[in-house]
Amino acid sequence: MSDDRLFGLQRHERVMDELRREGAVRVKDLAELLGVSELTVRRDIAALAAQNLLTKVHGGATLPTELAPPARRRGPAAPRFTIGMVVPSLDYYWPAIVSGARAAAAALGVAIQLRGSSYDWAEDRRQISRLIEAQQVQGLLLAPNLEGDAGEMIDWISRLPVPVILVERQPPRWTRTKYQVEWVRSDHALGVELAVRHLHDQGHRHLGLLLSKGSPTSAHLATGWDTVCGDLGIPAGLVFRESVNMDRPGHRDTIAQVLDRCRAAGTTALVIHSDPDAMAVAQYCAEQGIRIPEDLAIVAYDDEIAQLADPAMTAVRPPKSLVGRTSVEQMVARLTEGRRRPSQRILTVPELIIRDSSMALR
Amino acid sequence: MSDDRLFGLQRHERVMDELRREGAVRVKDLAELLGVSELTVRRDIAALAAQNLLTKVHGGATLPTELAPPARRRGPAAPRFTIGMVVPSLDYYWPAIVSGARAAAAALGVAIQLRGSSYDWAEDRRQISRLIEAQQVQGLLLAPNLEGDAGEMIDWISRLPVPVILVERQPPRWTRTKYQVEWVRSDHALGVELAVRHLHDQGHRHLGLLLSKGSPTSAHLATGWDTVCGDLGIPAGLVFRESVNMDRPGHRDTIAQVLDRCRAAGTTALVIHSDPDAMAVAQYCAEQGIRIPEDLAIVAYDDEIAQLADPAMTAVRPPKSLVGRTSVEQMVARLTEGRRRPSQRILTVPELIIRDSSMALR
């Protein structure tokens, strides 16, 4: 390595780490620890103090405290709004959305209260209720589970005392409420269409679709599948609804069955919902000597880890960051303009990232 | 290998790989590692940072972190765009959209070049071509006639050298072009649904729909009609496609025929596309002694002049101003962020303005 110095931002993180661990840090110690001059450490501390992440004291810094003398803040005024955000997962798919939302929030000067939930409606309600009861949020970005009695859940949501925007969810077309629910979501049907048309361009005529069982997006994927297969005049019958994620017991058997049926149907290409499932299939294929893409072309859906596969997998990438950002922008518009503003529903178009797993047939 | 350079996308992935492995990357190292210039690496990093996949720091990049100071607003680099706008009419429906667009343009500091056209595709092309040739506009808001060969028109439009957003128009779901066409439109299908459900709430069970022949929105209205009648379990068969505008010769005869068929079918309520047509029907009813709303309830569609009728007419009001405004905002985002921004499609929800012509039955 040409240089083992750290970037300013990394130093900031180390400072915060040290601070959280020790409760207080000294400039001199940090300078030695980080291998920079004391002046630099002071500058770091000043920058962090400006963000209220710590409190500057003579000789070092401590965790933020209200007791400290009111640092004269010259930054922009306090956040205009606080927006609650409840997402069903904090480790797959959603981090990109959250990060887009945070970026937009920072740009617009609003705060976000993030809550992780699960893909379970009871947990969703509990998290939402807590946010409401704390009386801290003026608006909510939600991605609730709408399986089961969607109407009832939507009714409950639309009776909440603050405006709500659904993220990556679409409620029934019409709701009893006076103000139609707003939503922002990726156009997954179009995403599948992009994938299928790409495979069709590559010469594939017998395709299969493997849907992640129980995922809220499955319905959209299936819709897009039927539409595009109809338009292209190719058989649309080979649709599986199985989770073949590696952490499922017996996932290898399931994959074997799927591949058997593909072989029987002369299928040469698969669209697989969720990268990890596609990974699992690819891995099984490698073990069985099924070559990708020669024997079976694969397009993954989500593009979370598709580039890590070998061969790198072609994938449909929903515009997650833009979805998060747009959600926040819509919410700010709603909060600023009030009920007068008519509702909007926004679809964002996914992108097809072409890699190696869908190479043209010879 | 004749060329070991990678495509931009592959480079992005290598950057992310390296980043995940090391936690931070240095521009200089990456440039050497990837065999490209530092500037290229910087551009890659900027692109990835725009997707919030990493945080840009002086000298390189780190994994995304919240500690980063909010990206400082680029100076008053006033992006003075000029946006061309071609609308099919300057005296009905469109003035409200244009005025919303103008308001947004003023707020965003951009200029609008407005051109009136007609509901005719040849005239549309002529106006668009002129705007392009003048080299004055950086983007176009269009509402072309898409009847007839829509695909051909869309192809032509998407080959224009500037970004295009369709206003109150929806092209076929998928287009051959690399970048899917963007649009902003009112959800007229939902508008009809609001009207029908309102009439249903008032006790009406036999409804009719009178569509303005040749209007581009008719298709959406018919779709919404079929859907909602199906959901409510009421007959959806009584749909007329006739223009009964007062300036049509013989419009009275047409109205008489429509009303005859309504009487025969036991219809007690009509949804009429376009206010002027609804006015004409209401006037004819007044002359014939058909009482509104006792004998026939009417909901007009468009809400341009519905409040002037006697009795004042209930009407569906598409959110015209917001459509215009959103179009401009989307265009400015597109021009500011370039092609990297994924396409969006926006539906805005109409509002039902309840007046006297749809009063409850006794």
Added chain:
DNA sequence: TCAGAAACATTCAGATTCGAACAACGGAGG
């Protein structure tokens, strides 16, 4: 209360990095 030591703020300079403008190249599509 005062002196000395430590910590801090400010200024300046050097090195590095950044980004805009323009040129060159190569692929995609007509």
Added chain:
DNA sequence: CCTCCGTTGTTCGAATCTGAATGTTTCTGA
């Protein structure tokens, strides 16, 4: 085959980061 468009590279002035020097403030203990 050609043109157009997007990508990449080069140059150069501007911006940023870092640390040394220097003067000022704060802390500590007698």
